[in-house]
Amino acid sequence: MLGNHRFRQIARNTGAPTDRLAxxxxxxxxxxxxxxxxxxxxxxxxxxxxxxxxxxxGAITRELIGWGDRWVVTAPPGRIRHRDxxxxxxxxxxxxxxxxxxxxxxxxxxxxGWDQSGPVTTP
Numbered sequence: 001m002l003g004n005h006r007f008r009q010i011a012r013n014t015g016a017p018t019d020r021l022a023x024x025x026x027x028x029x030x031x032x033x034x035x036x037x038x039x040x041x042x043x044x045x046x047x048x049x050x051x052x053x054x055x056x057x058g059a060i061t062r063e064l065i066g067w068g069d070r071w072v073v074t075a076p077p078g079r080i081r082h083r084d085x086x087x088x089x090x091x092x093x094x095x096x097x098x099x100x101x102x103x104x105x106x107x108x109x110x111x112x113g114w115d116q117s118g119p120v121t122t123p
Contacts, residue, residue: 001058005039005047033057062089 004010011021025048028034033054036046050057062080066089069076080087091100109115 001050001054001061005049006045007048010048028054059089062087 002013004013007018007021007025010016010025011018014021016024025034029036029048032051034048035051037049039045039047065080092098093100107116113120
């Protein structure tokens with residue numbers, strides 16, 4: 001999502017131990033979030049690229065980065081930009097066009113015998 005495709009770039013920019021990073025990247029490839037394909041500038045090596053499913057995670061990833069910038073660090077290490085300004089997002093309901101607020105969101109359980117806590121047990 002941030003333009004790093006080479007294993008070494010990802011390792012350097014995340015600070016993750018290489019053995020753990022290799023395992024995580026392998027799992028993301030197996031789950032269909034990433035794909036490995038030849039690098040455009042050196043086809044001898046493969047890079048990691050987002051699949052359509054991975055690109056769909058972009059909005060969630062940006063929200064998590066924003067949350068971390070607000071609550072985890074004293075000074076954000078970077079900034080996500082949209083054209084010529086900092087990106088600030090909010091969620092809008094595609095059906096009605098209204099901005100979504102947490103107190104307006106509810107869940108319908110569609111699987112019989114389950115609720116938000118999991119399987120419903122009867123005494």
